[in-house]
Amino acid sequence: SLDQLREARRDTPFDTPRYGIYGTSTTFELQRAMAELCGTESCIATGSGLTAIAATLSAHAEPGGRVLIQGDVYEPARVFAERELRDGVDLRFFETVDELDALATADTNLVFIEVPTSLTMRIIDVGRVVAIARRVGAPVACDSTWGTPRFFDAHALGVDISIHAATKYIAGHSDVMLGLTTGTYEALAPTREWCVRYGSTAAPDVCWLGLRGLRTLSVRLERHQASALKVARWLEQQPQVVRVLYPALPSDPDHESWKAQFSGAPGLFTIELRPCDEAAYARFIESLELFGLGASWGGFESLVLPALPHARRGLRPQPDWGRLVRFHVGLEDPDDLIGDLASALEGV
Ligand SMILES: *Cc1c(COP(=O)(O)O)cnc(C)c1O
Numbered sequence: 086s087l088d089q090l091r092e093a094r095r096d097t098p099f100d101t102p103r104y105g106i107y108g109t110s111t112t113f114e115l116q117r118a119m120a121e122l123c124g125t126e127s128c129i130a131t132g133s134g135l136t137a138i139a140a141t142l143s144a145h146a147e148p149g150g151r152v153l154i155q156g157d158v159y160e161p162a163r164v165f166a167e168r169e170l171r172d173g174v175d176l177r178f179f180e181t182v183d184e185l186d187a188l189a190t191a192d193t194n195l196v197f198i199e200v201p202t203s204l205t206m207r208i209i210d211v212g213r214v215v216a217i218a219r220r221v222g223a224p225v226a227c228d229s230t231w232g233t234p235r236f237f238d239a240h241a242l243g244v245d246i247s248i249h250a251a252t253k254y255i256a257g258h259s260d261v262m263l264g265l266t267t268g269t270y271e272a273l274a275p276t277r278e279w280c281v282r283y284g285s286t287a288a289p290d291v292c293w294l295g296l297r298g299l300r301t302l303s304v305r306l307e308r309h310q311a312s313a314l315k316v317a318r319w320l321e322q323q324p325q326v327v328r329v330l331y332p333a334l335p336s337d338p339d340h341e342s343w344k345a346q347f348s349g350a351p352g353l354f355t356i357e358l359r360p361c362d363e364a365a366y367a368r369f370i371e372s373l374e375l376f377g378l379g380a381s382w383g384g385f386e387s388l389v390l391p392a393l394p395h396a397r398r399g400l401r402p403q404p405d406w407g408r409l410v411r412f413h414v415g416l417e418d419p420d421d422l423i424g425d426l427a428s429a430l431e432g433v
Pocket residue numbers: 132133134135136159199203228230231250251252253262263264
């Protein structure tokens with residue numbers, strides 16, 4: 086009846102079917118499951134992880150206010166901020182907690198971090214970031230994609246808005262684009278309004294694949310972790326490898342920070358090769374037979390990609406990175422992967 090329609094409009098439209106932009110019953114099911122898994126009240130499903138980031142940044146950035154972003158975040162997130170938050174937004178980048186502390190002023194509208202940072206895999210002290218943001222009354226948004234809700238409890242560490250590219254481990258098969266943002270109703274209110282205004286919603290069949298992925302997330306991650314550790318330990322002993330940037334390894338500079346804030350590590354890490362010419366670098370990557378060339382990590386398959394250190398906007402001298410290579414260790418037999426890496430390394 087019309088009365089029921091009017092009643093439904095007065096209610097929050099985000100948990101009862103009303104119009105597709107607000108979600109369907111499948112969307113609500115996924116959002117409820119994800120919020121529960123993340124130990125919080127609510128979740129917003131968007132068409133990609135990048136949309137979730139763009140929505141969070143746009144919804145909080147205000148002319149005259151500051152947005153503080155960690156330097157080495159997922160590059161498209163930084164590009165979005167630099168290109169789209171221009172008008173009067175005081176955008177600043179930081180690399181360390183001390184730099185954040187110096188930049189956090191009362192006009193700060195948002196602090197955005199990623200743990201660990203893409204490619205460089207650095208793990209910031211989230212508790213200290215949260216304390217600084219609280220001091221200036223700004224919410225903290227965190228890209229939590231790497232850890233997933235299984236290995237990283239962002240809200241327990243004080244993060245207000247936690248963003249997951251569910252495209253990666255949650256969907257788990259490299260065949261879905263999906264973003265999931267979690268937090269309290271209040272913390273997510275600006276982002277939710279932005280998503281409705283811009284029509285950024287996830288399609289229900291994609292949400293269904295997200296729900297299906299959640300059911301096996303835990304067992305898949307255990308396997309990714311065990312295999313990645315085995316492969317990473319082997320790699321760090323090879324003479325052609327300078328270092329392996331994988332926080333689960335005791336040799337990683339952020340190992341202690343990882344132990345304090347994570348309960349596990351998935352299959353994604355970066356290695357630095359000894360200096361070699363371009364041809365040897367390409368030969369190494371191309372001669373791998375069990376690692377596909379690709380960017381959408383988090384699926385069942387192993388992937389490799391040349392990794393270029395981000396442009397660091399001159400914050401500090403560039404570390405003299407050698408040849409970086411990013412690996413995603415999939416669900417294959419880790420001994421097969423090691424065999425494949427051993428023959429490819431012979432050419433370096
Ligand atoms: C892939 C990725 C994203 C973006 O997710 P999409 O769904 O591909 O848009 C965001 N953050 C991190 C850390 C990622 O790896």
